[in-house]
Amino acid sequence: MRRELLVSAVALACAAPVMADKYSVEVNAGYGTGEIDLDAFDVDLTVWNLGGSYYVWGADDSKGPLAEAAFLDRSTTVFANYTNTEFEAFGNDFDIDSYNVGGLLIDKESGWFGGIAYTKDDSDGDDGDTWELTGGKYLAQYTTLSATYTSSEVGSDDTDDFNVDVKHVAQLAGASALAITGGIGYSDSDVVDDTTTVGVGVTYYLDSRIGFGAGTSLASSDDSDVVSFELHGSWFPVSNIGLYASYAISEDDDNDVDTDLFLLQGVVRF
Numbered sequence: 001m002r003r004e005l006l007v008s009a010v011a012l013a014c015a016a017p018v019m020a021d022k023y024s025v026e027v028n029a030g031y032g033t034g035e036i037d038l039d040a041f042d043v044d045l046t047v048w049n050l051g052g053s054y055y056v057w058g059a060d061d062s063k064g065p066l067a068e069a070a071f072l073d074r075s076t077t078v079f080a081n082y083t084n085t086e087f088e089a090f091g092n093d094f095d096i097d098s099y100n101v102g103g104l105l106i107d108k109e110s111g112w113f114g115g116i117a118y119t120k121d122d123s124d125g126d127d128g129d130t131w132e133l134t135g136g137k138y139l140a141q142y143t144t145l146s147a148t149y150t151s152s153e154v155g156s157d158d159t160d161d162f163n164v165d166v167k168h169v170a171q172l173a174g175a176s177a178l179a180i181t182g183g184i185g186y187s188d189s190d191v192v193d194d195t196t197t198v199g200v201g202v203t204y205y206l207d208s209r210i211g212f213g214a215g216t217s218l219a220s221s222d223d224s225d226v227v228s229f230e231l232h233g234s235w236f237p238v239s240n241i242g243l244y245a246s247y248a249i250s251e252d253d254d255n256d257v258d259t260d261l262f263l264l265q266g267v268v269r270f
Contacts, residue, residue: 022058023240023269030265039256044088047263051081065177065205066242067234068169072142074111078103096123102132111138126155142169159189175207181215193221209236224254240269
């Protein structure tokens with residue numbers, strides 16, 4: 001009898017981390033490295049980030065892919081993030097420290113949602129302030145349409161961005177799923193030409209734990225066309241620990257500027 005109880009206790013202990021349940025807090029940390037290839041020289045990039053989200057009424061992770069849990073559950077959240085970006089060229093360093101706070105309020109019954117975020121950029125040169133307002137609605141159970149207005153000020157440069165985005169997560173056979181995103185945006189800047197951007201992305205989830213996908217975008221202005229591509233993946237070895245990886249490249253042939261960036265991020269939920 002004692003042996004059976006011991007075996008049962010061990011089995012429950014091993015299974016506990018992978019059981020579907022609600023979580024209230026998500027902590028994330030990440031590292032990235034990349035390069036900006038200019039016509040005359042290269043700039044090395046290093047990125048560090050640390051952040052966290054608090055889900056006011058919890059987030060249910062049993063409705064589909066773990067990476068989409070907050071979206072599928074329509075979870076209201078507040079968040080804070082810190083990012084350090086270092087640029088290095090000719091032995092000289094230039095750092096930008098970014099502090100970001102915000103929140104997203106979602107009415108689960110009606111599907112309407114709204115959010116606000118603020119970002120402060122501290123650098124060796126001009127500092128920046130960015131405000132972002134978002135509003136939208138769940139048009140179907142797992143389909144959203146949103147509009148976002150962003151106002152940024154860096155030194156003497158004021159930029160206003162307007163974006164409309166759509167997202168849909170389709171449940172497929174078994175535990176597999178497909179997430180599709182699309183968007184269009186317009187940027188009005190005091191310094192550079194106005195830019196129109198269109199983008200699409202897709203992520204296929206083999207099951208609730210593993211997903212991989214790709215995305216592409218085109219940013220067009222009178223001065224240049226910038227084409228971007230991205231590959232990404234996610235893996236949750238247990239339900240409350242996840243790993244994300246992405247590799248992105250962009251090409252601006254008009255100005256002979258190429259950029260690539262690899263990012264790796266881990267999350268813990270509790």
